[in-house]
Every structure is written in C-alpha cells, then in structure tokens.
Amino acid sequence: MAQQASKSVGLDRIDADAPTFDPKAFRLGDEQAEIIARARELGQTVFASRAAAYDRDAKFPTENYQDLHRAGLLGIAIPKKHGGLGADYKTYSLAAAEIGRYCGATALTWNMHVCSTLWSGPLADDLDMEAATRAEHEHRRAVHYKRIVEGGAVYSQPFSEGGAAAAGGVAFGTEAKPVTGGWLVNGKKIFASLAGHADYYGVLCTEVAAGEKASRRNTLYLAIESKTDGISVVGDWDPLGMRGTVSRTLLFKDVFVPEDAALMPRGVYFQAATRWPHMFLTLSPTYVGLAQAAYDFTVRYLRGEMPGTPPVKRRMYPTKQIAVAQMQIKLEQTKALWYQAINEAHANPTKEQVLRAYAAQYSAMEGANEIATLAIRTCGGQAMLKSLPLERIYRDSRCGSLMLPWTAELCLDRIGREALYETGESDD
Numbered sequence: 001m002a003q004q005a006s007k008s009v010g011l012d013r014i015d016a017d018a019p020t021f022d023p024k025a026f027r028l029g030d031e032q033a034e035i036i037a038r039a040r041e042l043g044q045t046v047f048a049s050r051a052a053a054y055d056r057d058a059k060f061p062t063e064n065y066q067d068l069h070r071a072g073l074l075g076i077a078i079p080k081k082h083g084g085l086g087a088d089y090k091t092y093s094l095a096a097a098e099i100g101r102y103c104g105a106t107a108l109t110w111n112m113h114v115c116s117t118l119w120s121g122p123l124a125d126d127l128d129m130e131a132a133t134r135a136e137h138e139h140r141r142a143v144h145y146k147r148i149v150e151g152g153a154v155y156s157q158p159f160s161e162g163g164a165a166a167a168g169g170v171a172f173g174t175e176a177k178p179v180t181g182g183w184l185v186n187g188k189k190i191f192a193s194l195a196g197h198a199d200y201y202g203v204l205c206t207e208v209a210a211g212e213k214a215s216r217r218n219t220l221y222l223a224i225e226s227k228t229d230g231i232s233v234v235g236d237w238d239p240l241g242m243r244g245t246v247s248r249t250l251l252f253k254d255v256f257v258p259e260d261a262a263l264m265p266r267g268v269y270f271q272a273a274t275r276w277p278h279m280f281l282t283l284s285p286t287y288v289g290l291a292q293a294a295y296d297f298t299v300r301y302l303r304g305e306m307p308g309t310p311p312v313k314r315r316m317y318p319t320k321q322i323a324v325a326q327m328q329i330k331l332e333q334t335k336a337l338w339y340q341a342i343n344e345a346h347a348n349p350t351k352e353q354v355l356r357a358y359a360a361q362y363s364a365m366e367g368a369n370e371i372a373t374l375a376i377r378t379c380g381g382q383a384m385l386k387s388l389p390l391e392r393i394y395r396d397s398r399c400g401s402l403m404l405p406w407t408a409e410l411c412l413d414r415i416g417r418e419a420l421y422e423t424g425e426s427d428d
Contacts, residue, residue: 043102054244100289104396105244156198158189241395278345365400
C-alpha cells in the first residue's frame with residue numbers, strides 16, 4: 001500500500017512554493033487541495049534535485065516512480081474502493097501541473113501511466129455500457145488497479161505510429177487479430193514513452209478479423225505485459241527535450257494478449273474519443289507547470305535568490321520589470337483558459353467547450369515556450385548554463401506543440417474549421 005514518499009530535502013529546510021492554482025481562489029475542496037499539495041511537495045523536495053541528471057543522461061526517472069508509489073500517486077485516479085485516491089479529471093490535471101513544474105519528464109510519463117486508470121476509471125464511468133459489459137469491465141479493471149496500488153506496477157500508453165492514426169484520422173496500424181482466448185498483436189509504436197521501463201504497455205490497436213477492413217470503431221485498448229514474447233524496444237533516444245521520457249520505438253510481433261488484458265471493453269475507446277474529447281488534453285498539465293517554472297526562475301533570479309548563482313539583484317532595471325510583467329500576463333492568461341477547459345471536461349461537451357479545449361491546449365503548449373524564451377532573454381547568458389534549470393525548462397517546453405493527438409498545428413486547423421462549419425456542412 002502507499003506510504004510516505006522518501007525525501008532528499010525536507011520542507012522544513014526550504015521555503016515551500018505557493019500553489020500554482022491557489023485552492024481558495026480556484027475554489028478547490030480540501031481533499032483536492034491535499035492531493036495537489038502532496039504532488040507539489042514531492043516535486044519540490046525530491047524531483048527537482050534529480051531532474052538535471054535524468055535530462056543529462058536521457059535516463060528514465062525510475063526513482064521518482066518509486067516515490068510516486070509510496071506517496072499513493074500512482075493510483076491518483078483509481079477509485080477509492082480499489083485502494084486509490086479517487087481523484088477526478090480536474091484534480092489529476094492540477095496535480096500533474098505541479099509535478100511538471102519540477103520535472104517535465106516525470107510529469108509527462110506519469111500522465112501516460114495515469115491515463116490508463118483515468119480512462120478506464122472515472123472517464124469510462126461517464127460512458128454508456130450495458131450492465132453485463134460494465135460488470136465485466138469492473139472485474140477486469142480491478143486486476144489492473146491492484147497491480148498498481150499494491151505492487152507499484154507502471155503502465156505506459158504508446159500512441160503514435162508516424163501516420164494519421166494518432167490524430168484520429170484513420171484506424172491504428174497496430175492490429176489485433178482475434179484468436180482463441182484473446183488476440184495476436186502486430187505493429188509498431190514510435191515515441192513510446194516509458195519504453196523498456198513500464199511493466200505494462202497500454203496499447204491502442206485495431207481489432208481486425210479475417211476478411212474485415214480496419215475501422216476506428218474497432219479500436220482496442222489492451223494492457224500488454226512488457227515481458228511478453230514478441231515485444232522489442234529498438235532505436236536510440238537522444239532528443240532536444242523531454243529526454244527522461246525514454247520514448248523509444250516499440251515493436252510487436254505475434255504478441256499473444258489474453259482477453260482479460262483489455263483496459264476498456266470493445267467499442268468503449270471509440271465512444272470515449274468521440275464523446276469525451278478532453279481525454280486528449282491530459283498532456284497539457286506538464287506544460288502549464290513548465291510555464292510556471294520559467295516564471296518562478298525569472299523572479300528568483302532577478303531578485304538574487306536563485307540557488308547556484310551569486311546573490312546579485314537585477315530587478316531594478318525597467319526593461320526587466322516590463323518583461324516580468326509580460327510573463328505574468330501570459331502565464332495568467334494561459335492558466336485561466338486552461339483551468340476553465342479542465343473544469344468543464346465531461347461527456348458530450350458543447351461545440352464551444354471543445355473549441356475552448358483546443359485553445360487551452362494550444363495556449364499551454366505554445367505559451368510555455370514563449371514564457372521560457374522570454375525568461376532566457378530577460379535573465380541573460382548565465383541562465384543558459386546547464387547548471388541552472390531554465391535551459392532544461394526551455395528545451396522541454398519546446399516539445400509540447402509537437403505532441404499528438406492535439407499538436408499546435410492540428411489545434412489551429414480544428415479551431416478554424418469547426419468555428420466556421422457546423423457538422424456535415426460544406427461549400428458544395
């Protein structure tokens with residue numbers, strides 16, 4: 001069961017950071033605030049000091065996951081009756097932003113893990129299922145949840161394949177062929193975060209029976225044990241940013257997956273993707289946290305309070321004061337829009353709410369890097385040194401706009417098109 005996380009530095013020895021989203025100002029309940037504070041404390045006291053090494057060596061943050069388990073945060077979205085914290089979508093998102101503030105790679109990979117429980121938990125509970133199907137789902141997800149809560153199992157979520165599938169345009173190329181007792185899975189996933197480090201790969205694939213054509217409606221969400229025969233991890237990992245995610249390529253060759261491995265029943269993932277679109281907004285909390293981190297760094301640096309730098313104040317210059325003002329305005333705009341989007345996440349959102357979700361994703365992913373860019377220009381050359389976190393924050397923040405299924409380009413495309421056209425409308 002979850003225990004208190006180990007700490008390399010105690011909060012009694014450092015000043016605790018203020019919440020990114022103040023519980024009173026954003027009207028959070030006491031239980032929500034406690035979970036979010038737990039994530040923030042762990043990030044500040046433990047993860048922040050490890051982040052540079054994970055980035056430098058492109059090493060997966062295994063130790064952080066052990067601490068997440070001890071703190072109960074591997075099961076943040078697992079229902080309480082299954083031993084988890086029972087957090088809803090908003091609470092998880094706010095906690096993830098706090099983790100991203102201190103280690104982007106940990107927050108981003110933690111998202112891949114949490115989504116296996118968020119999608120199969122509170123999100124699936126919001127969707128339509130027949131009674132028998134729901135009972136079967138309840139039985140199956142209990143097995144997955146027990147592995148996480150009691151054993152600290154880590155789940156990943158390999159998504160991208162290099163084509164239009166990850167953007168929702170076509171069926172996934174990774175296919176599951178029905179066989180006695182389960183499926184045979186064949187295919188490839190690229191940029192597969194946690195590759196070689198997860199205990200289970202939550203694979204999105206297309207069920208294709210003999211003589212049938214691949215269809216998005218037949219998407220399966222299967223938890224495949226990483227040690228299963230036929231799975232291989234290939235390729236190097238030496239990217240610009242998010243280096244600790246270790247997002248190598250996963251190959252599946254005639255991998256047998258038993259029926260009980262399904263994280264969602266047949267047809268439920270497609271229902272979720274079409275009726276619960278905010279499920280694809282969960283990459284964004286990491287970048288809200290990075291935006292906050294870039295702003296925090298700048299204020300401390302200009303006040304002469306940044307550890308590892310001389311206590312020299314640079315706050316008296318009008319140009320730097322103006323830059324900080326611009327950063328705070330951008331940060332508050334991003335946070336306000338993003339908070340509204342996660343606050344209204346539910347099944348069957350309105351057109352306006354979906355457009356707002358796209359706008360929030362775009363604002364978080366692009367805004368984080370804009371703030372980090374301004375932070376480097378404002379703080380000066382010393383801020384680019386790898387001995388300080390801003391250089392890493394900048395590189396990590398640049399990765400957000402590229403992430404499927406809602407890249408910055410796709411968000412712009414969808415906002416423009418869906419604002420101007422109603423469903424089924426054309427110019428013909």
